[in-house]
Amino acid sequence: MADLMREIDLPLEAYMMAASSYDGYESTGIVEIIKPLDASITGRDVILVEDIVDTGKTLDCLLESMQSEEPASLEVCALLNKKSRRMVEVPIKYVGFEIPDEFVVGYGLDYNQRYRNLPYVASMNAAAVNGAG
Numbered sequence: 001m002a003d004l005m006r007e008i009d010l011p012l013e014a015y016m017m018a019a020s021s022y023d024g025y026e027s028t029g030i031v032e033i034i035k036p037l038d039a040s041i042t043g044r045d046v047i048l049v050e051d052i053v054d055t056g057k058t059l060d061c062l063l064e065s066m067q068s069e070e071p072a073s074l075e076v077c078a079l080l081n082k083k084s085r086r087m088v089e090v091p092i093k094y095v096g097f098e099i100p101d102e103f104v105v106g107y108g109l110d111y112n113q114r115y116r117n118l119p120y121v122a123s124m125n126a127a128a129v130n131g132a133g
């Protein structure tokens with residue numbers, strides 16, 4: 001997010017939401033908004049920035065919640081798109097990288113809250129998952 005903002009030469013405001021639905025590397029399918037948006041987006045041009053879109057369930061839930069506030073526009077930017085795993089169709093206007101069906105960690109992405117601090121995105125293999133304790 002910080003890297004992206006540094007590249008945008010326009011006045012902008014940034015707010016964080018938090019949603020969670022993963023237990024390890026499996027989606028529970030139940031998306032919980034842990035921290036809602038603490039600003040009004042009614043009538044505003046909004047870009048929702050996601051680190052990864054996998055099944056699409058999280059994004060679908062967030063979009064529905066945000067659309068209900070009637071922003072002037074609402075687009076999605078995602079660093080990573082795992083399209084082959086999609087269960088819900090979601091509109092993504094800006095995609096950093098299309099990636100294969102592999103569980104990835106690093107650069108903010110976690111496996112049970114670990115590995116977010118890796119300065120790169122890495123594919124996590126089964127042996128690493130089993131040893132991750």
Ligand SMILES: O=P(O)(O)OC[C@H]1O[C@H](OP(=O)(O)OP(=O)(O)O)[C@H](O)[C@@H]1O
Pocket residue numbers: 019020021022027050051052053054055056057058059109110
């Ligand atoms: O397309 P989906 O299958 O819904 O997966 C994508 C979501 O999964 C991750 O969040 P997670 O639930 O792991 O919470 P986190 O951001 O705290 O890691 C990620 O940050 C996305 O929001």
Ligand code: HPA
Pocket residue numbers: 022052053054055102103104105109110111
């Ligand atoms: O591959 C992934 N890595 C980390 N978190 C995720 N949430 C959905 N897919 C992933």
